[in-house]
Amino acid sequence: xxxxxxxxxxxxxxxxxxxxxxxxxxxxxxxxxxxxxxxxxxxxxxxxxxxxxxxxxxxxxxxxxxxxxxxxxxxxxxxxxxxxxxxxxxxxxxxxxxxxxxxxxxxxxxxxxxxxxxxxxxxxxxxxxxxxxxxxxxxxxxxxxxxxxxxxxxxxxxxxxxxxxxxxxxxxxxxxxxxxxxxxxxxxxxxxxxxxxxxxxxxxxxxxxxxxxxxxxxxxxxxxxxxxxxxxxxxxxxxxxxx
Amino acid sequence: xxxxxxxxxxxxxxxxxxxxxxxxxxxxxxxxxxxxxxxxxxxxxxxxxxxxxxxxxxxxxxxxxxxxxxxxxxxxxxxxxxxxxxxxxxxxxxxxxxxxxxxxxxxxxxxxxxxxxxxxxxxxxxxxxxxxxxxxxxxxxxxxxxxxxxxxxxxxxxxxxxxxxxxxxxxxxxxxxxxxxxxxxxxxxxxxxxxxxxxxxxxxxxxxxxxxxxxxxxxxxxxxxxxxxxxxxxxxxxxxxxxxxxxxxxxxxxxxxxxxxxxxxxxxx
Numbered sequence: 001x002x003x004x005x006x007x008x009x010x011x012x013x014x015x016x017x018x019x020x021x022x023x024x025x026x027x028x029x030x031x032x033x034x035x036x037x038x039x040x041x042x043x044x045x046x047x048x049x050x051x052x053x054x055x056x057x058x059x060x061x062x063x064x065x066x067x068x069x070x071x072x073x074x075x076x077x078x079x080x081x082x083x084x085x086x087x088x089x090x091x092x093x094x095x096x097x098x099x100x101x102x103x104x105x106x107x108x109x110x111x112x113x114x115x116x117x118x119x120x121x122x123x124x125x126x127x128x129x130x131x132x133x134x135x136x137x138x139x140x141x142x143x144x145x146x147x148x149x150x151x152x153x154x155x156x157x158x159x160x161x162x163x164x165x166x167x168x169x170x171x172x173x174x175x176x177x178x179x180x181x182x183x184x185x186x187x188x189x190x191x192x193x194x195x196x197x198x199x200x201x202x203x204x205x206x207x208x209x210x211x212x213x214x215x216x217x218x219x220x221x222x223x224x225x226x227x228x229x230x231x232x233x234x235x236x237x238x239x240x241x242x243x
Numbered sequence: 244x245x246x247x248x249x250x251x252x253x254x255x256x257x258x259x260x261x262x263x264x265x266x267x268x269x270x271x272x273x274x275x276x277x278x279x280x281x282x283x284x285x286x287x288x289x290x291x292x293x294x295x296x297x298x299x300x301x302x303x304x305x306x307x308x309x310x311x312x313x314x315x316x317x318x319x320x321x322x323x324x325x326x327x328x329x330x331x332x333x334x335x336x337x338x339x340x341x342x343x344x345x346x347x348x349x350x351x352x353x354x355x356x357x358x359x360x361x362x363x364x365x366x367x368x369x370x371x372x373x374x375x376x377x378x379x380x381x382x383x384x385x386x387x388x389x390x391x392x393x394x395x396x397x398x399x400x401x402x403x404x405x406x407x408x409x410x411x412x413x414x415x416x417x418x419x420x421x422x423x424x425x426x427x428x429x430x431x432x433x434x435x436x437x438x439x440x441x442x443x444x445x446x447x448x449x450x451x452x453x454x455x456x457x458x459x460x461x462x463x464x465x466x467x468x469x470x471x472x473x474x475x476x477x478x479x480x481x482x483x484x485x486x487x488x489x490x491x492x493x494x495x496x497x498x499x500x501x502x503x504x505x506x507x508x509x510x511x512x
Contacts, residue, residue, distance in 0.1 A: 051341070051344075051345045052344070052345070053341060053344055053345070072347070073244055073347040073348070073349070074347070076345060076346070076347040077244075077347040079345065081341075081342075081345050083338055083341055083342075085338035085341075086338065087338040087339045087341055087342045088339070089259070089263070089339060091263060091266040091267065092259070092262055092263070092266065096259070096262055099255065099258070100255055100256075100258070100259045101342065102251075102255070103251050103252050103254065103255015103256065103258070103259075104252050104255055104256065104342075104343060104346040104348065104353065105248075105252075105346060105347065106244055106245070106247075106248025106249070106251055106252055106346075106347065106348060107248075107251060108247065108251055109251070132266075148342075
């Protein structure tokens with residue numbers, strides 16, 4: 001299967017603190033891949049490098065054949081991103097937020113309008129397009145962020161702890177929606193989380209621990225290999241070995 | 244990237260800034276109230292300040308309201324630029340700056356768009372103020388409103404760039420109050436916005452020289468002369484130099500990602 005994300009020998013430090021150590025991993029196209037690790041494992045730093053918010057100290061990142069350092073515009077154009085922190089403009093409406101995002105992606109207003117309608121209808125938010133973000137609840141705001149991330153039809157969707165601050169029902173709905181996109185759109189998803197319950201046993205998982213790739217493979221295989229009873233147990237073992 | 248993508252991005256950033264200005268009506272109104280208070284109250288109290296004094300630009304003795312109007316235009320630009328910088332600090336803290344930075348378009352271009360958008364909102368505020376100032380008998384030649392436009396735009400770019408530079412240096416929203424006290428007020432008061440520089444020359448020499456090296460002095464003087472159909476060449480040259488240095492420094496040197504992420508790093512990455 002073609003490769004969506006190819007990371008080789010990636011390291012990064014903040015001052016004298018090494019947060020990523022020689023990370024190498026691949027994500028195949030059309031897959032749902034969980035990036036699992038305890039707090040402080042280096043997930044957000046890796047995520048920030050993938051979105052080019054920070055430049056890596058060493059190593060290579062290639063997204064759909066585009067080197068992130070050498071051709072950042074082509075690489076970034078393949079990405080849709082949902083950050084852990086809310087990033088919507090509270091004083092603008094749902095549609096205005098999407099229009100702004102489309103514009104900074106270089107989309108024409110006509111395309112933005114058509115795509116915004118498509119995505120918002122799919123998330124049952126089209127009727128609320130003129131409402132200010134300020135008046136929406138947390139679950140709806142996250143759905144707007146998903147719609148926004150998909151507006152320019154990226155090939156890879158990156159989600160950083162996207163379900164934090166959501167209640168159980170919103171969390172289940174969100175994960176279900178993302179999984180359906182893989183089937184319908186052929187999207188590749190890299191899902192960063194520290195909550196093992198969000199992943200299914202058949203999912204491909206990358207375990208990150210203290211800035212290193214601890215293991216990569218199917219979650220059920222990783223559980224068996226670690227002698228753990230379930231994903232939570234696996235995470236607990238990982239946290240203990242990391243502390 | 245197609246060339247049209249740059250155009251769509253430019254218009255999108257401009258539109259967002261205008262939408263935000265319209266949504267935050269109190270901000271727009273307060274931006275007008277501040278200079279209008281100076282015009283209606285402060286200028287009334289100091290009406291006799293320039294009595295008997297002939298300023299070459301105006302030809303004959305001039306009312307104080309007329310004299311301080313270009314200075315108040317500068318005040319609007321200055322405050323709007325700083326407030327827009329404040330919104331960038333807010334954007335960074337709220338994380339929406341991250342969305343902007345994940346755009347495939349070059350960051351220097353995105354920041355240029357942002358600067359232009361700030362300048363445009365300043366322009367709207369300035370012309371709204373000049374319309375109200377007309378009611379206070381501040382009536383420059385009609386063509387002056389047009390000739391002042393490039394000067395106002397250049398001033399807005401210069402001060403917007405300064406604001407961007409400051410925004411990149413500020414780590415937290417709370418620190419911005421310090422900038423108002425240590426940057427905005429000195430820039431404004433150490434300039435000919437409220438009184439001619441000759442006043443300072445006769446009195447305190449260091450204050451006079453502080454005014455001479457203050458770039459805001461030349462922003463105000465360029466606008467003052469342009470509004471009365473005159474070109475102040477030294478002011479234009481200083482404006483051009485400040486424009487080149489500050490916009491380049493702001494656009495090339497501004498790296499919010501570096502600050503916003505590195506600052507958080509030691510806490511648990």
